[in-house]
Amino acid sequence: MTVRSLTPARAGRDSTIALLALLAGGIAIGGSPIFVRLSELGPITTAVWRLGLALIPFGLWAVVDRATDTESRKPERLGDFIALAVPGVMLAADLAAWHLALHETSVANATLLSNMAPIFVTIGSWFFFRTAITARFTAGLVIALVGVIVLKGGPALFNGNGSLRGDLTALVAAMFYAGYILGVGRLRRRFDTLSIMLWTTAAAGLTLLPVALVYEPAFFPTTLFGLAMLFGIAWISHAGGQGMITYALAWLSPAFSSLTLLIQPVVAGILAWLVLAEPIGAMQAIGGIVVLAGIVIARRG
Template sequence: MAALIIGGAAIGGSPIFVRLSEVGPMATAFWRVALALIPLVAWSRLRGGAAAEKPPQCLSDYAQLILPGVFLAIDLAAWHLALTMTSVANATLLANLAPVFVTLAGWALFRSAVSGIFLAGLATAIAGVVVLKGGPAALGGGDLAGDGIAIVAAAFYAGYILAIGRLRSRFSTNRIMIWSTASAAVCMLPMALLTEQSLFPPSAFGWAMLFGLAFVSHAGGQVAITYALAFLPPAFSSLTLLLQPVVAALLAWVLLSEPVGLMQAIGGAIVLIGILIARRG
């Protein structure tokens, strides 16, 4: 549970790094996963590799290790594209619907039990995100196509969480993260080359933002969530996505001097209450 909360908070800081990045959204997404391989591989080397771990046995194993990275790359690309097409409030809210897709897919594909208490907590947390983003009135100025792409992002993030959850019973956190992160980087590179004018930031500050995004939000946040998925169900673990706008609002207040209003404070409290309710379910 502690790892899950820490992971959700670390990923919640990613909008700050993205906002301060000196390269475009697709290039930022590429560096987010490419640079994250540095600490992941270094940690694997320090542990002496995965000598004690059973290696992949067949092509199916390798395909399953690569699949989460493909899902993540599509999620990042769709999320960044949605931010340019619809309102930030709509894109954030709709991308945060991933827990709904995780719950539905877990029930439909794997017959995972879903309690009424969990569904009540999920609905409460989503309502909290709506309040946090300014209430229903703030969600009416978006573009329909952009809103649809944000929903696609949520669906693929749900696929990422479910794929990671299925792998955690067979492979270590580090092995899963190295394979999924490397495959995400391979998928993101052509997207970045085709859509961005420049792949490299012009200053040391720009590189610092990319390293922070990669080391803190991806290598730190995603590793913590992947670790937690060995002990907690994917449907509940995906609720950490709803912590992200709360953490982002707090960090924007502290680091960017963007005030947290009464509506945001109430919305953040409702999100946390919803997660606590879902935990009981």
């Protein structure tokens, strides 16, 4: 990959575009719990369709990219494909755990707990890569996490509102998503967005396919509505959301990126209220404001 020297103005502009892409990606992924809940298929099978259908826009992108991009490094050696497959396995585990959690507990619980990934990303960044964490970033992280808890009802969230098994499954999803974010953050220095999305998505789909075929009875949707839900989660949430997030990781640190994605519970809470009739009140609105305040503080740190 050719290394370019960027002027401060160019670097600032690219960083701003990356931040906007990150926020848009977080919003797109925030709608995925609704697609999962409304899907006619089981949680693992829905995840397989999500990954498989997402390969269609990635494949079209690859055709165009091959003809226009002559500078970005593509995977060529076996080691490259193995490196790209590891985050894909992490993504498969994350999606499997999160989709299961969405069927075992409320959208609020599952989205909140699965978005605790910033805790694990920060710990992982420090432990594996010795990434420096500033006091202001830590303060922003704490404020944002407090805001998410307020958004979902405060401490009462953990007192019987949803199954304990589903809540723990969502926490497991957060751990695997943290591993995915860290892995993609490192790969983004070596490969372009398309290569990462294409190969991690394929690896994740191949990992989950045998699980879906063995453990869930139905593999094909029976109505156009069911098919639309699969295309929605694949093209809007995965191809669109994850693609924008992966692009943003070229300019933003994994720790900050995972923190900004706490906007997902805000989006999920609003959509759950509109589509699934899960109520939202003053406390939820205050929580959303606190989350955004934490993001701003962390960004300045």
